Amino acid sequence: MAHHGWGGRPPASDAEARQRIVDATARCVDRHGAAKTTLTDVANELGVTRQTVYRHFDRITDIIGEVAAQGAESFVDRLIAHLRGIGDPAEAVVEGMVFCVRTIPTEPRLSLLLQLTDSDAFGRGATTADVIAYGAQMLRRYPVDWEAAGVGADDLHGLAEIIMRLLTSLLQHPADPPRDEARLRALLTRWLAPALSAGPGRAVRPG
Template identity: 85%
Template sequence: MGHHGWRGRPPASEAEARQRIVDATVRCIDRHGVVKTTLSDVANELGVTRQTVYRHFGRISDIIGEVAAQGAESFVDRLIAHLQGIGDPADAVVEGMVFCVRTIPNEPRLSLLLQLEDSAAFGRGATTAEAIAYGAEMLKRFPVDWAAAGVAEDELDGLAEIVMRLLTSLLQHPSEPPRDEAEVRAVLYRWLAPALRAGGLRPE
């Protein structure tokens, strides 16, 4: 592939090169923060030229977007694991949202999801059709029998939109003074959970 540098260990494939660039970017972000991380930083971390990085990613924002996307995939796996055993739809949605509010702001890589305009989850683009479809796929992975709860598969987009809008607001515009976890949970149980309880899902 004609790679120079790479600290004497050139990647064996395009996929490996891209992943190594992503991993190097994560290390740079951990050291410098996302705003101060440049494409030159990433190139230096890898021992390659900027032109080498450009062959795989056109802009630093493209690399950071991939970092965020991979972080989202890992985060969703953790979220689903956290919800195992919670089969009630109201409990699962509320506890899933509380988990998001607790976890995302305290992990720098997950916080990228809030900073990207076109983030597929939890960012400023969280109400696009793509993001809502992403949220619906997340809900399908919840340990909930949605059909038994009265939610048809084609209705999950609507629920996902409500959840994504609420999460975006809770994460980007926290209350002043800030609510603690118990207070966030109480608000969600008071105003969101009733719509997910048996008999509250569909108007008569």
């Protein structure tokens, strides 16, 4: 690990170096936007060479992806806190989607998810197996007894895929004129909630 630059405070470990690169990238993105942030910008922000950054990340998109991922972790914690006390599966899913549509576009690190196109949650990779599995893991944190609602472990992956696809569309192609929260909630309650309101044993399953 290089001991030059770094504002006179070289990192004590590779893990610290990577985190400082991620933090510097976040600052660059705040100033320039994700599309205009380059690896040179990040290196200059840290006072190191491009090669030093390359020792830890192969591409600028990899660093921006990590910025987005760390923002997503904090976001999910806040989402789960927002849903506390909502045990009905239909209400929890609808309210969770309303929260996502309201929150993601207003926060820089979350908005990165909309701009990434290689492998991240709200770009073209939104239906990949890894992202769907992440969505299912997130659903397991909801304050919902999924088994009692007739939604098994395999069903959660299907539900996660539907949510990711729908959320991608709502975020990338908002309604014109825009819907307020009440109208979005009404739309989702009318067309999405019924699939989760059937109760145990009544869900339609593929043959």
